[in-house]
Amino acid sequence: MTSDEPRDCPPDQAVRPRRRAIVVAMVLLGVLTLSTVLSRQASGSAALPLELVDLAAAVVSLALLPLMWARRSVPLALVLAALAAVSPGATPAATSAVLQIARWSPLRTAVLVAAASTAAHAVQGLWRPPSFPLGWWLLCDVAVHAALLGWGAYLQARAQLLADLRARARRAEADREQALEAARSGERNRIAAEMHDALGHRLSLLAATAGAVEYRPDAPPDQLAVAAGRVRTGAAEALEDLRQLVRLLRGGSDRLAPPPTLRDIPGLVDAARSVGTPVTLDRTGDHDPEPSPPVAAAAYRVVQEGLTNARRHAPGASVRVTVTTSPDEVRVVVADDGPARSADGEPGTGLVGLRERVELLDGTLDAGRSPAGFTLEARIPWA
Structure with missing residues (x-):
C-alpha cells in the first residue's frame, strides 16, 4: 500500500x-x-x-x-x-x-x-x-x-x-473482491463440470471395459487384445484431459479442448457400444447448420451424462438416444429400460451441473422414472 x-x-x-x-x-x-x-x-x-x-x-x-x-x-x-x-x-x-x-x-x-x-x-x-x-x-x-x-x-x-x-x-x-471471488468460483465450477463430463465419462468407459475383461477371462485372445487396446487408448485420452486441466489450474496459457458438437454424438454412442452397452441412436430434423457452440455442447453433455448414468446405475440395459433438431429448439432424450432407481438421497453433481448448463441457455431438463426405466430429456432453444 x-x-x-x-x-x-x-x-x-x-x-x-x-x-x-x-x-x-x-x-x-x-x-x-x-x-x-x-x-x-x-x-x-x-x-x-x-x-x-x-x-x-x-x-x-x-x-x-x-x-x-x-x-x-x-x-x-x-x-x-x-x-x-x-x-x-x-x-x-x-x-x-x-x-x-x-x-x-x-x-x-x-x-x-x-x-x-x-x-x-x-x-x-x-x-x-x-x-x-x-x-x-x-x-x-x-x-x-x-x-x-x-x-x-x-x-x-x-x-x-x-x-x-x-x-x-x-x-x-469490496466490489473488486466480490467480482474476483465470483470469477474464481465460476472458473472452479467450469473446470469441475469439465472434469465430471469429460474425464468422468472416459473413466467410466475404462471401468466398464476392465469389468468386462474381469468377468470374461476366458474370452478369445483377440477380444482380450481389443479390450486391452480400448483401455490403453481410454487411459491415454483421460491422462491428456487431466494434463489440460492441471495446466489450466496452474495458470498456464493452455485452454480446455474445443467444445463438442452434435456431430460428435455418434462417437459417444460408438464408445458406449464398445463396452457392451446396447445403444440405438435416432437423429431427426435438419442436420445443417449446427446450433451455436453452447447449445451443441449442452446437447452433447446431456447424451454423455445419460449414457454414463445408464452404464453406472443400469448396467446391461438397452439405451435409446434421440436427438431432434427443429427451427425452434434442440430436443435430446436418453432413455433406458433398466430397473427403477431409488429416489432417496440428493441428486448427483452431474445432473445438477447439467441442469445449470441447460437453464443458462433458457432450456429445460427433466430426469426421472419412466414406465420402461429412466429417462433424461432436455429441450434447448435454438441459438
Whole structure:
C-alpha cells in the first residue's frame, strides 16, 4: 500500500493526534490571549476596572474553549462572541469558535455565528476604541470573520470529500473482491463440470471395459487384445484431459479442448457400444447448420451424462438416444429400460451441473422414472 492510498487508523491512533492538536491549539490561544491582555495593560489604554474585566473575560473564554472544541456548540460560540464584545481578552477564543462552527456546522448556521461575532467585535471597537481608525477596525473585523468562515467551509468540504473518497475506495475494494471471488468460483465450477463430463465419462468407459475383461477371462485372445487396446487408448485420452486441466489450474496459457458438437454424438454412442452397452441412436430434423457452440455442447453433455448414468446405475440395459433438431429448439432424450432407481438421497453433481448448463441457455431438463426405466430429456432453444 502506498502513502496515497486511503487507509483507516485504529481509533486509539486516530484520537491521540487529534488530542495533541487540540492541546497545541489551546496553548497557542492561551499565549495569544495573554499577550492581548498584557498589551492592553502595557499601553495604558485601560483603567484598573477594565483590566480586571479583560483578565476575567480571558479566563472565562479559555475555560469555555475546550467545551467549544469538544461539543462544537452554537450557544457556546455566541457566549464567547458576547464576551468579545465586552473585552478583547475573549477575541482569540471567539474567533476560534467561529472557525470551529464553520468547520463542523451547516453553512447557514456558520454565517449566523460569524455575523454575531462580527457584530460583537464592532461593539468592542465602539466602546473600547482601538489604536487605529474605527473604519479600518470594522473593515478588518469583517475581513477576518469572512476569512474564518471561508476557511472553515473549505476544511469541511475537504473533509467530506476525503470521507467520500475513502468510502468509495472501500466500496470499490469490496466490489473488486466480490467480482474476483465470483470469477474464481465460476472458473472452479467450469473446470469441475469439465472434469465430471469429460474425464468422468472416459473413466467410466475404462471401468466398464476392465469389468468386462474381469468377468470374461476366458474370452478369445483377440477380444482380450481389443479390450486391452480400448483401455490403453481410454487411459491415454483421460491422462491428456487431466494434463489440460492441471495446466489450466496452474495458470498456464493452455485452454480446455474445443467444445463438442452434435456431430460428435455418434462417437459417444460408438464408445458406449464398445463396452457392451446396447445403444440405438435416432437423429431427426435438419442436420445443417449446427446450433451455436453452447447449445451443441449442452446437447452433447446431456447424451454423455445419460449414457454414463445408464452404464453406472443400469448396467446391461438397452439405451435409446434421440436427438431432434427443429427451427425452434434442440430436443435430446436418453432413455433406458433398466430397473427403477431409488429416489432417496440428493441428486448427483452431474445432473445438477447439467441442469445449470441447460437453464443458462433458457432450456429445460427433466430426469426421472419412466414406465420402461429412466429417462433424461432436455429441450434447448435454438441459438
